[in-house]
Amino acid sequence: MRELCLILSVLLFASFTLSAAYDESCVDPRAKCVIRAMDLVFMDLDPAAWDNKTSWLIVLSEFYTDDMVYDTNYTPNEDLNNSTDLGMWIDKEVIPYFVAFGNVTFNQLIFASEDETATTTTYAKTTLEGDIGTVPGSEKV
Numbered sequence: 001m002r003e004l005c006l007i008l009s010v011l012l013f014a015s016f017t018l019s020a021a022y023d024e025s026c027v028d029p030r031a032k033c034v035i036r037a038m039d040l041v042f043m044d045l046d047p048a049a050w051d052n053k054t055s056w057l058i059v060l061s062e063f064y065t066d067d068m069v070y071d072t073n074y075t076p077n078e079d080l081n082n083s084t085d086l087g088m089w090i091d092k093e094v095i096p097y098f099v100a101f102g103n104v105t106f107n108q109l110i111f112a113s114e115d116e117t118a119t120t121t122t123y124a125k126t127t128l129e130g131d132i133g134t135v136p137g138s139e140k141v
Contacts, residue, residue, distance in 0.1 A: 066086075076133075102126070107122065
């Protein structure tokens with residue numbers, strides 16, 4: 001069986017707000033601490049709510065400002081691509097990702113940060129259940 005291994009490389013520029021989930025004891029740069037808190041939200045999300053944009057907006061709004069920029073992978077059909085606000089990111093990245101992959105195992109390789117910016121490169125292993133961008137789903141790992 002062929003393995004589908006994704007390397008996700010993301011550069012996130014945002015004026016991070018201190019959210020309720022922010023851990024004041026975190027000694028890393030602020031952007032890294034906030035992203036770790038946001039990762040916990042993703043891990044704790046009710047799996048049945050993956051396609052509920054309203055739920056995502058409520059839960060994730062504490063982590064993003066209105067002027068956020070999310071740079072990601074380009075797709076010619078514009079299913080993914082960059083986002084310049086939270087709603088656009090949910091529509092163009094979060095929900096399509098859950099449609100295509102469902103359950104995913106992540107292993108973060110690089111996570112670099114300053115107080116206001118962060119970048120991550122993450123390895124993911126999953127089953128390609130549905131289409132993403134211009135790549136058709138295959139039901140293969």
